[in-house]
Amino acid sequence: MTTPETPAQATHALPRTLTRDLGRHDGQQVRLQGFLHARRDLGGVQFAVLRDVSGVAQCVGSGLHLPLPESSIEVTGTVKAHPKAPGGYEIQITDFRVLSAAVQASPLEIPKMEWNVNPETMLDYRYVSLRGLKERATLRVQAELVRAFHEHLNAEGFTEISTPKIVSAGAEGGANLFKLDYFGEQAYLAQSPQLYKQIMVGVFERVYEVAPVYRAEEHATSRHLNEYLSLDVEMGFIDSEEDVMALENRLLVSIMAHLKATCAAEFALLGAALPALPDFIPRIPLMEARELVHREYGHVVGGKDLDPEAERLLCQYYLERHGSDFVFVTKYPRAARPFYAYPEEGGELTRGFDLLFRGIEITSGGQRINEYEMLMDSIRTYKLNPESLAGYSEVFKYGMPPHGGFAIGAERLTARLLGIANVRYARAFPRDRNRLTP
Template sequence: MTSPHDTPTLPRTFIRDLAPMTGQEVRLRGQILSRRDLGGLQFVTLRDGSGAVQCVSDGLGLDLPLPESSVEILGTVAPHPKQAGEVEVRMQAMRLISAAAEATPVELPKLSRVHPDTLLNHRAVTVRGLKERAVLRVQAELLAGFREALSGMGFTEISTPKIVEAGAEGGANLFSVDYFGEPAYLAQSPQLYKQMMVGAFERVFEVAPVFRGEQHNTSRHLTEYLSLDAELGFIDSEEDVMDVETEVLRVMLARVAERCGPELKLLEATLPQVPDRIPRIPLLEARALVEREFGHAVGGKDLDPEGERLLGEYFIREHGSDFVFVTQFPQAARPFYTHPAGEVDGVPVTRGFDLLLRGLEITSGGQRIHDPEMLRRSIEAYGLNPETLRGYAEVFRYGMPPHGGFAIGAERLTALLLGISNVRMARAFPRDRTRLQP
């Protein structure tokens, strides 16, 4: 091992760029994911921010540091002897940059054998695992695709407050904070603000965290998650909103397919195709279909998780679509700002919808109320305090266009696309009902 003060003579190469460099000398920097001695051969798996590669030393007798130590490796790129189309690096020298002080609490190459709670308790370290990083890299491209799609459609990115006077959706699932002696809350959604900004820009979107203080502890819920929100004006109905979301999803998945080939291969994930027109079914019809086809009676005002799963199964089987929009939600199942759509079988319904992917909800959306008098009546009917909504309601007195929008939960979308059963694993540092560390 050479001196840490040696001056390198080659520019740094990232692992993602090694494939076409067979025969060339390279200088790599990264962390040791794993190491082993086998006879006269020494093997190191080196990980940098772009990928991982096997490095081999023949007869050098290197003093290999602990895994996760930061090192620099000089070597020559060569074809991998056992993996066609892959390369390895034949080491000539290794320089220690920063030594790991002790072994990691779990072995990163063996994370698939570790209990999820242990993974999350040591998340600052386990997030370095190759599959764990791959999940978050896919998510990063989904976010970039969301921005790319909407910017290309003339949307403006906005930032809205996360400390608010009242919840966008009412209810008790709010986190309260002491705001200089006054009560305030963490935002459940940017909904009210993005509607206000439609009046300024017509088409807006935001990528930001939201907070839900619900008392659940399931594999599909987080108390803090990343919400991908969009809102657009001058629509004719919620159909326009669903059309925009369809195109947004198409761009997002195309970007992941183009840029995340190694990650998808590592995770053994197959992306769904986005149909030209995602199938749509009213909620009451969906409930009847699930009972007719599967014998599952859905209680309450919405689809239960099993009903969603069965509906997704039906549309995959009968229509070849992993996606389905569930429309015309009853008024009792939607927030006060959702535009009414008359009655169906005596039940007041709305222009609200959900989007299911592979049998799980990833989106809530719809057309919003834009008429000030209709909004006033709705606030009253929902038993909300008009004073706490005064700033929001004011904008509708000044010519708001018909508008609507949607919100996608980034972690849930990521998990469903990649076949991850626990949504916590689709966030770097998840927050749930019991977890505030790390």
Template sequence: MERTLTSEVPGKVGEEVELQGWLHWRRNLGGIQFILLRDRSGIVQVVLPGGLKLPLPESAVRVRGVVVQNDKAPGGYEVQAEDLEVLQPSQQPTPVEIPKEEWRANPETLLTYRYVTLRGEKARAPLKIQSALVRGFRKYLDSQGFTEIFTPKLVRAGAEGGANLFEVDYFGESAYLAQSPQLYKQIMVGVYERVYEVAPVWRAEEHATSRHLNEYLSLDVEMGFIDSDEDVMALEEELVRAMLEETAQTAGPELALLEVEMPKLPREIPRVPYAEAKRIVKEELGLGMGADLNDEAERALGAYFAEKYGTDFVFIVQYPESVRPFYTYPTGDGLTRGYDLLFRGLEITSGGQRIHDPDVIVQQLEKKGMDPQRFRDYIEVFKYGMPPHGGFAIGAERFTQKLIGLPNVRYARAFPRDRHRLEP
């Protein structure tokens, strides 16, 4: 008999089906037993005779039975079976009761036993939603003539300089885990004009917050022959819209399970100059801040613009040179064509127009106290007709976190890496 997925059960009332999956939950009422069987597509209730010896939860099982409609059953349907075949028993009770798994309870325990707690419906749903976001990212960019690229993750120098690099021994020499594919994706603009990459990046920052990871999935985009950063932001607006549409279409059950409120995304996301954002934070919201917008300032701005403009997204534009990477296009007045995209009060994107003149790149490196010799291969490409170009990077976990309303970004990665966690 061909296997039936639990999601297909409602269309097979009165038919005999075969289900395979995990024993998610069990209950013995004496003369009758109920189990919930979970597979990749969902969960369905199975009714079995009393007296059967049932294995421990999370055992891999197979059942055959008839589908009947039952309004009291989860989802309104159940399978009435006479027996259960154990394909592989669970050898011990799970460290966390999977059906009772909840992100907000015992977070360290949930992460320590992530190899099994990920099986919970509310644990795996964010990753399914993130998969849909990434699929939407790829589909839209493919439709716009972009080429997916794959860049090195062992590098000689960081794309942004600084000390937040993980150093590794590379055959007796120092190398680093890539902070970003930034320099390579700019080089590849000279090859394909429009490129993107989906890959992990690493930041050796000793954060211990609900929004930082030391390894995360970066969705990178770079495009050539632009007029300004406005072209880049216009692309990102449509890209974000496509990602959300793909998620709504293909991850509906997960969105419903987590009671996700889809964001308000206007046709044009508001552009707010950095200086104006700082003024709002200080004068209208009464908050202090340092040289750049801090976490508290971003959250407050998110709430402010949601109320003022009715949007969950806002671009902060015209950043000063002092708080942007060396490759950001300077406008000659101490500002740049660099921007951030805030989503519900969290920065999910950093982007803008890049410098395409090699002499200006050298000037900006020296201005920031960085050695141009360490970037000589990167600088060389700009001597061969690099067009005006720009791009951005979306943090997949942060986007997922704010879309769903997760209390911690670590739940948006299957096996998160932070300053204290290298396992599982």
């Protein structure tokens, strides 16, 4: 049974006010609920900084028994304008309640994390570090980015799909597959929804999915995760990969407009700026891109793709010369693309592309093979097992339209948008080569 002294009863006195709305209540009594972000005691006057989902507020009182930081608290008091307080207002406390006390000191000092905490420690104690203002701002930007992704594609007539994450074969071949036992059979975690979203083009013509994908790559870099959120798109009845790039261009313009409207406070808190994004993102074939970075910067690229330094230099060039933070790199060789990439005449190049943003690849995409005989020839060329891909290839016997698509790594895009050096800090609970917890 509740009593008059319990918080459950007291909450009926005033509706809860969020810290971002204090300016609407100047001179009025309000009730705040949140976490004890920081505390100070100055000669009998206590300062309690309360943090809620919308921000922080300075609360001032006397004779208070303040609990440990991160305790859940409730403050009732009068709103007063104060030029030095966060948001320009503070609360003069008339009632202070502890809703749930922290039972031990936090392993991280949340208000000071950015300057005195080891980055690995922030990941070890992610269940606490995520409460930091900058950490949660990062995830809110990502949430709004994904929301804008949904909204724009829905408006363009796309249908959201959900595809299996336990599969019998990899979408892209290779060894970077997580193996698992599936009732005595060999199965894998999906590298990509690629094969399924192509099949679904035969159903809805335009489809997308937002879901995790898994790569068993033993790297430990600032740009890779072994589990990440993939924003996948596939569209039918295209003329060429240009239609796919044009869609991604429109999509990114829409996403950035949405972030400008909804996340100005988060960008300001993080000291980040929205990118220079033209209505027509420039394109350059891969071999010309390699020649450009050699000619302009003396950087020699080996292998079959661009290396990280070449990606950085190419983006620098297009920002300085063309005012774009983005550039499409096109016409990739078959050796650098999966078996389903549509080959150009002559067979050496494909209609595949990457999108680079602020020095890093955030998208791979292109036109796909849609003709059955061409697909089977490609499967053989890549030395893949046709039987393991039969569940995918069979649909191409039944009139698949010309189609293509792309995938965006949500964490990479978020990290580049916000100037975060390590992609692990753009995911709530990252999974990398050495991390399975928390």
